Amino acid sequence: xxxxxxxxxxxxxxxxxxxxxxxxxxxxxxxxxxxxxxxxxxxxxxxxxxxxxxxxxxxxxxxxxxxxxxxxxxxxxxxxxxxxxxxxxxxxxxxxxxxxxxxxxxxxxxxxxxxxxxxxxxxxxxxxxxxxxxxxxxxxxxxxxxxxxxxxxxxxxxxxxxxxxxxxxxxxxxxxxxxxxxxxxxxxxxxxxxxxxxxxxxxxxxxxxxxxxxxxxxxxxxxxxxxxxxxxxxxxxxxxxxxxxxxxxxxxxxxxxxxxxxxxxxxxxxxxxxxxxxxxxxxxxxxxxxxxxxxxxxxxxxxxxxxxxxxxxxxxxxxxxxxxxxxxxxxxxxxxxxxxxxxxxxxxxxxxxx
Amino acid sequence: xxxxxxxxxxxxxxxxxxxxxxxxxxxxxxxxxxxxxxxxxxxxxxxxxxxxxxxxxxxxxxxxxxxxxxxxxxxxxxxxxxxxxxxxxxxxxxxxxxxxxxxxxxxxxxxxxxxxxxxxxxxxxxxxxxxxxxxxxxxxxxxxxxxxxxxxxxxxxxxxxxxxxxxxxxxxxxxxxxxxxxxxxxxxxxxxxxxxxxxxxxxxxxxxxxxxxxxxxxxxxxxxxxxxxxxxxxxxxxxxxxxxxxxxxxxxxxxxxxxxxxxx
Numbered sequence: 043x044x045x046x047x048x049x050x051x052x053x054x055x056x057x058x059x060x061x062x063x064x065x066x067x068x069x070x071x072x073x074x075x076x077x078x079x080x081x082x083x084x085x086x087x088x089x090x091x092x093x094x095x096x097x098x099x100x101x102x103x104x105x106x107x108x109x110x111x112x113x114x115x116x117x118x119x120x121x122x123x124x125x126x127x128x129x130x131x132x133x134x135x136x137x138x139x140x141x142x143x144x145x146x147x148x149x150x151x152x153x154x155x156x157x158x159x160x161x162x163x164x165x166x167x168x169x170x171x172x173x174x175x176x177x178x179x180x181x182x183x184x185x186x187x188x189x190x191x192x193x194x195x196x197x198x199x200x201x202x203x204x205x206x207x208x209x210x211x212x213x214x215x216x217x218x219x220x221x222x223x224x225x226x227x228x229x230x231x232x233x234x235x236x237x238x239x240x241x242x243x244x245x246x247x248x249x250x251x252x253x254x255x256x257x258x259x260x261x262x263x264x265x266x267x268x269x270x271x272x273x274x275x276x277x278x279x280x281x282x283x284x285x286x287x288x289x290x291x292x293x294x295x296x297x298x299x300x301x302x303x304x305x306x307x308x309x310x311x312x313x314x315x316x317x318x319x320x321x322x323x324x325x326x327x328x329x330x331x332x333x334x335x336x337x338x339x340x341x342x343x344x345x346x347x348x349x350x351x352x353x354x355x356x357x358x359x360x361x362x363x364x365x366x367x368x369x370x371x372x373x374x375x376x377x378x379x380x381x382x383x384x385x386x387x388x389x390x391x392x393x394x395x396x
Numbered sequence: 397x398x399x400x401x402x403x404x405x406x407x408x409x410x411x412x413x414x415x416x417x418x419x420x421x422x423x424x425x426x427x428x429x430x431x432x433x434x435x436x437x438x439x440x441x442x443x444x445x446x447x448x449x450x451x452x453x454x455x456x457x458x459x460x461x462x463x464x465x466x467x468x469x470x471x472x473x474x475x476x477x478x479x480x481x482x483x484x485x486x487x488x489x490x491x492x493x494x495x496x497x498x499x500x501x502x503x504x505x506x507x508x509x510x511x512x513x514x515x516x517x518x519x520x521x522x523x524x525x526x527x528x529x530x531x532x533x534x535x536x537x538x539x540x541x542x543x544x545x546x547x548x549x550x551x552x553x554x555x556x557x558x559x560x561x562x563x564x565x566x567x568x569x570x571x572x573x574x575x576x577x578x579x580x581x582x583x584x585x586x587x588x589x590x591x592x593x594x595x596x597x598x599x600x601x602x603x604x605x606x607x608x609x610x611x612x613x614x615x616x617x618x619x620x621x622x623x624x625x626x627x628x629x630x631x632x633x634x635x636x637x638x639x640x641x642x643x644x645x646x647x648x649x650x651x652x653x654x655x656x657x658x659x660x
Contacts, residue, residue: 046514048490048526055488055527278498284487285495288478291448293549294471294499339487342503 059343066350077126093118128254129357132315135266137352139308140326145280147210153326154312158220165224166191172235188317196309249322249375265314280341324382399424399585404453414440415609424583429600436606438589446476471499475546479557490526496548516548535562556588572599
C-alpha cells in the first residue's frame with residue numbers, strides 16, 4: 043500500500059501546533075517572571091519573588107527588615123503584579139479578537155482598529171474628558187464612555203453583519219468609514235478643548251497599562267475567560283467561514299448568525315480591554331499573522347496560539363517600555379506600534395512578492 | 397421515491413426573475429447535467445437546491461421538505477462545489493478537504509475523518525500535494541481539491557457548479573467519469589452544471605436545459621440534443637453527430653436570425 047503522506051504531514055502539523063503552544067506558554071511564564079522583577083523601585087530578583095510569596099502566604103514568609111522598610115510587598119502587589127497579568131490578559135484578548143475578525147472577514151488587514159472600534163473608544167473617552175459628559179461618573183466616566191462607544195461601533199458592525207448579503211469587503215469599508223467618522227469627532231473635540239484636556243485625551247489615546255488595577259484585571263479576565271471557550275467551541279465554523287460564505291453555508295454553518303456572533307464576541311473583548319488601556323494597536327493585527335505563518339489556519343489552535351503570541355508581545359513591549367528610558371515609562375501603545383509598523387510593511391512586501 | 401425532487405422552483409434577485417417554475421426529479425445513482433447559455437439560471441438553481449438561496453416552490457430531499465431541515469442536517473445530505481472556488485485560504489490541501497468533514501465531526505478529528513480525506517484525495521489523484529497550501533495551486537488543481545472536499549463530505553447529493561471549467565482534457569473526463577462512477581457505486585444523486593455539451597452528453601444520464609430561467613427541455617442526452625434544441629437554446633446552427641450512441645454537437649455558426657459574429 044502506498045504511504046499516506048497527507049496524513050503523515052497532517053500528524054506532523056498537529057504536533058508542530060502543540061509544540062508551538064507549549065513553547066509559547068513556557069516563554070510567557072519566563073517573560074512574566076522577568077517582568078515582575080523590572081521597575082523603578084530598587085528590588086532585586088530574589089526580593090521580588092520573596093515579596094510575591096509574602097503576599098500569598100503572609101504567615102509563612104519571614105521578610106527581612108530592608109524589605110519591610112521599602113514596602114516591597116506593597117510595590118509588587120500594588121503596582122507590578124497586576125500590571126504584568128493585565129498585559130498578559132489584554133494581549134491575549136486583543137490577539138484573539140484580531141484573529142477572529144480576520145477569519146470572519148477573510149481579510150488579513152481586519153482588526154479591532156481597522157474596523158473603527160478603537161477610534162470609537164477614543165471618541166467616547168474624548169467626550170468624557172473634554173465635555174465631561176458620559177453615562178457613568180467619577181473615575182468611571184472615561185472608562186464608561188470608551189466602553190459604550192466601542193460597543194456602539196461593534197453594534198453597527200453587528201447590524202451590518204446581520205444584513206443579508208453584506209460581503210466582507212463592504213463590512214471592512216464600512217468599518218474604515220466608522221473609523222474616520224469617530225476620528226473626525228475626536229479631532230473636532232480636540233480643536234475645541236483646552237490644552238490640558240487635549241493633553242489628557244492624547245495621553246489616553248497612546249494606550250498604556252499604567253492604570254491597571256486588580257479590579258480591572260478581574261473584569262477583563264472574566265470577559266476573556268468567558269469568550270475564549272465559546273470561540274474554541276465554534277472554531278470549525280470559523281474555519282468554514284474562512285473558505286467563503288457559500289462554502290460555509292453548504293458545510294452547515296448558519297452564516298449570518300455566526301458571523302454576527304463572532305464579530306460581537308471579538309468586539310466585546312476589544313472594548314472591555316481598550317476602555318481601560320486606551321488604544322493599544324497592532325497586537326490584534328500582528329499576533330494572528332505571526333501565528334498563522336507558523337502553524338497555519340486551523341482556528342482550534344490558531345485562537346489560543348495567537349492569544350499567547352499577543353500576550354508575549356504585549357508583555358514584552360511593556361517590559362521594553364518600562365526599561366528603555368530609565369526613570370520614564372513609554373506608553374505601551376507606542377511600543378507596540380514601533381513593533382507593528384515594520385511588520386506591517388513587511389507584510390505588504392511579501393504580498394507583492396507573491 | 398426520488399432522492400431529490402424540485403417542484404415549481406422560482407427565484408428572483410429583488411425584482412429580477414432568475415428562475416421560473418423549474419421542476420425535476422433525480423433518483424439515487426443518477427447524474428443530471430444542467431446545461432444552457434450564460435445567465436440562464438444554472439448557478440442560481442444549484443444555490444436554491446442547497447438552500448443557500450431561499451426559493452419559492454417545493455424542494456424535497458429523500459421525501460422531506462428542505463424547509464423543515466436545519467443547515468447542519470442539509471450539510472450532511474448535500475455537498476456543494478461552488479463555481480468560483482473559495483478555498484483561496486492559506487490552509488493545506490489536506491485541511492481544506494478535511495473541512496468537508498465539518499458536518500460530521502464534533503471538535504476533534506477522528507481516524508475515520510482522516511481516512512475519508514485520504515480516500516477523497518486519492519480518488520481525485522491529488523494525494524501527492526496534500527500538504528501544499530491551497531492558495532499556491534493552479535486553477536485546475538484547486539478545482540479538484542473542491543471536488544475532493546465535496547466527496548469527503550459523504551453526502552448523498554452532490555451539487556457541482558461547473559466542476560470541470562478549469563480542468564484540462566484528461567482531468568475533465570477523469571472527474572466526470574469519477575462522478576458517474578460514484579453515483580452508481582454509492583447511490584449518489586449528482587447535479588452538475590456543465591457548459592461543454594459533449595462532456596455532458598457523455599457522462600450525464602439526463603440533461604435539463606435552462607434558458608432565461610425556464611426549463612427548455614429535459615430528457616436523455618440522445619433524445620434532447622438535436623439541431624433544433626441547440627438552435628433554441630444557444631441561437632447557433634450545429635451538426636449533431638452520433639458517436640457510438642452518444643450525441644456529439646459540432647457548432648457551425650450563429651443562426652440567421654441572430655446577429656452574432658460568425659464562428660469559424
